[in-house]
Amino acid sequence: MSSATSPAPSLDPLRIGILGAGQMGAAAAVLFRRAGHEVTLWARNEAKHTQIRETTDATEAFLNQHFGPAPHSGGTLTLESRLAQVDETSDAILECVAEEMDQKTALLSQLPHCRERKALIMTCTSALCVTDMARGSGLVGILVGAHFWNPPHLIPVVEVIPGEGTPETQVQRAMTLLQHAGKIAVRCADVPGFIGNRLQHAMWREALALVDAGVCTAQDVDRVVKWTFALRLPVLGPFENMDLVGLPLVQSIESYLFPHLAVDREPARSLTTRVQEGHTGMKAGQGFYDWTQRDAAEVVALRDRQVVQQLQFLKEQGALEDRPTTGA
Ligand SMILES: NC(=O)c1ccc[n+]([C@@H]2O[C@H](COP(=O)([O-])OP(=O)(O)OC[C@H]3O[C@@H](n4cnc5c(N)ncnc54)[C@H](O)[C@@H]3O)[C@@H](O)[C@H]2O)c1
Incomplete structure (x- = not known):
């Protein structure tokens, strides 16, 4: 491949x-x-x-x-x-x-x-x-x-x-x-988490904080992420999307929102408790979800099939290549 x-x-x-x-x-x-x-x-x-x-x-x-x-x-x-x-x-x-x-x-x-x-x-x-x-x-x-x-x-x-x-x-x-x-x-420069995991864990920190604060359930977070902005991410990265939205709007939202976002410097309570209790995720049968009630292997297989189809689509569309160019 x-x-x-x-x-x-x-x-x-x-x-x-x-x-x-x-x-x-x-x-x-x-x-x-x-x-x-x-x-x-x-x-x-x-x-x-x-x-x-x-x-x-x-x-x-x-x-x-x-x-x-x-x-x-x-x-x-x-x-x-x-x-x-x-x-x-x-x-x-x-x-x-x-x-x-x-x-x-x-x-x-x-x-x-x-x-x-x-x-x-x-x-x-x-x-x-x-x-x-x-x-x-x-x-x-x-x-x-x-x-x-x-x-x-x-x-x-x-x-x-x-x-x-x-x-x-x-x-x-x-x-x-x-x-x-x-x-x-x-x-990427040698910073902890490099690019991708810094971004991914910044999102997970916020996801855990929302659940710990009782704003919504873990399932609600997953539904919102999977079926809103994740759907467009393969075509529009954060900076492309900021340009699409328009930078004044991004600035305005961030000025209002940033003081409300999680800034925890330790792993979240709900995560730590589950780890201590042995509810460590899919392999253990229990994490945030009860995996004894779901076919974990099928979820992983679905992920792989989805990635393959997404890659094929992006290749067909010529969208899996760098385009000139960032202005920054
Ligand atoms: N799983 C992911 O999503 C993912 C993604 C990117 C990078 N990584 C990184 O890749 C590395 C491996 O992750 P993984 O998910 O394959 O883990 P894994 O637990 O599936 O596999 C690790 C393997 O290494 C063996 N092992 C562990 N410690 C060992 C040691 N000290 N000496 C010899 N063998 C040892 C284990 O028996 C196991 O077979 C980690 O550094 C992880 O952070 C993982």
Whole structure:
């Protein structure tokens, strides 16, 4: 699949090690395999390899169904439980383990061969400071953030985050690899949450505050978001929409509204309580919703089908490309 409309750069096949075979790692492995690379997916627990293979096979089947087979049948995908083996044989690494700084640095510190060879080492962190991670793992000047969005085999943009002191050549290697795999690489400074998660969590902070204040229910928030402004977001980003609305109106609304918006500096009460009670979301069967009453797998499948259709529509309309140009 190619998401970007500009021609993908050419690139000889690389040996890519993906560390962590959860939601992000397993799907990213399929993405890079289909782009022709020799992918090794590292999962420390060998007992889970069969299940992981079922997941990657299902992702392949989904992509085959909606986008056709990989060009020239793609590369290879091997599962591996020995980290040293991945370290010794990879030209590029994508770290996709738990979103904990200590766990990521402990793992990334165990790549002496990649470090010595100045391989391309990327982290899929959602929000953690790439510079701190590079310092904690001895990878200053090597580590690059590559924030994929879930589902990583479908969402076109990957945010690319150079750490402090990361040379331009290293950043360009990451951009080229991602673009070659059909992604739109958006470069971002190393601020917590980068671009997308700062925006997403600003909205979630407000959503939680509304519910905690008793203004509406969680379901009301979801209905309003899904069936109002979310419907036009794929075509009009915030700045395009501000221009459409007219900036004086935006300014007027913000002058009145901003003092009323949430500014909490801690996670919301309703979130913290649920986490403490073990109501951690879909996997647990209970979060803000009772997932024992709904088919969670079908909701995820619906999301994926919707993303595919949206991408196809945007491509047909020529709306999945950068247009000239921001005036700012
Ligand atoms: N899920 C998302 O929506 C999403 C989106 C973008 C980025 N990310 C980021 O991607 C990374 C992975 O997220 P995910 O959703 O795939 O998580 P996940 O829990 O689905 O998968 C993580 C995998 O890594 C393994 N693992 C965890 N800690 C490990 C360790 N210390 N050593 C070795 N293996 C370990 C787990 O067993 C699991 O298989 C995180 O940094 C996350 O913030 C997630």
